[in-house]
Amino acid sequence: MRITVWNEYVHETRGDAVVLGHYPDGIHAAIARGLAGLLPDAEIGTATLQEREHGLTEAVLASTDVLLWWGHIAHDQVADEVVERVYRHVQAGMGLLVLHSGHYSKIFQKLLGSTASLLWRNDAERELVWTIDHTHPITQGVPDPIVIPQQEMYGEPFDIPVPDELLFVSSFTGGEVFRSGVTYRRGLGRIFYFSPGDQEYPVYHQPEIQRVLANGVRWAAPTQPRRNQTAIHRPEQGWFAS
Template sequence: MSANTTTGRPLRITVWNEGVHEAQHDPASMAVNYPDGIHGAIAQGLAEHFPDAAIRTAVLADEEHGLTEEVLADTNVLLWWGHRAHAEVDDAVVDRVQRHVLAGMGLLVLHSAHFSKIFIRLLGTTCSLLWRNEGERELVWNVDPTHPIAQGIESPIIIPEQEMYGEYFDIPAPDELVFISSFEGGEIFRSGITFTRGRGRIFYFSPGDQEYPVYHQKQIRQVLANGVAWASQPEVRRESPTVQHPEREWFAR
């Protein structure tokens, strides 16, 4: 997969993970499933598809959460994974990320990051959903095989164990619906959806709970790579037409 952007420069990717489970809440399980952290597994998968890309990682504990103005200015696509520490993200950093998305930076919002400040800010709704964690099988159905994010993706992707996310998902109507998931309990979920805010492309993809090695699955890594390639292309901003009117005394009495 090409790692060049429309400017001809190598693709620049930042993978952000709060890093709280690794350090505090579930270090034993994380050591088995994600010895290099969730961000490490995601970055590794992207490197398989973009060997020439510049891929950096950042976590909550980094100064300015690792998302300084310089880092964001040098990022084509930001991937965001969060779960327990949404409230700990500094609002000034959220403002900064939002500004860069509106200016054209791509954003991939992953799993529990549906409750992240940045996703709620950009969508303007609660982003709440139904959930249950009993390690059930998830089937991820490709419902838009013509979409660039769905290229090369089997249907369904089988995830042996995963946290269940279900409807109703309180979001605005997506621009595009790419994947729908079904679970053993009968629930369904809009698991792969896109939005555009300003010039920035946003892809939300739900599979990827911290308790299960989902980000090591080949097809999941392909979806993320496809999502990065798609989100790396900013929307073209149309110029407002200029209309010349003859001078008139509109308000003359």
């Protein structure tokens, strides 16, 4: 399995002391290390916003089975042509895990056709992540609930289409609840959104969170060869998908 972990890498490069205290090598490095511990046979690479074509060239995406996307404050800096490229590869069968504030990313909004807006409050509250579907591959080996001592609150309403599958619901100290783990299928690609992971807290160091992400990668990995969903013109036969 070939995995690419994408991070906008802005908080870290700006020298945010809190973020660097939790993730001195970047959030992407922490996520990659967690995956490596649970998926020892996987090839894991990373990419960031600052790289040429944001590190998501045609060659990189063509060789990626599952892409993980973490973004927060630089969604508008992601080039539209890169978004279109990722969109095409998801439609063709590449898996996609969208993490935390990645719900506002251009690629997530494009794939879902909605704003993905929500309520939020960052008061370092406890989050309990409750499993809704204990039979799903993504929830296997995950404690119920996952206890996150401090985390940013995300609350409903969450402007997303009705999920294909609702896997996790979170509750917070203030009483709010949130659909924190949902799946979708777009074209031949599988998408898993998982909300815990604010940059101000060491969430991606928690073994339970690492387990969810590794399970999500396994679930989202393609089960058949990548196939372009764009129509091609064959004058002798008309229009149909390649």
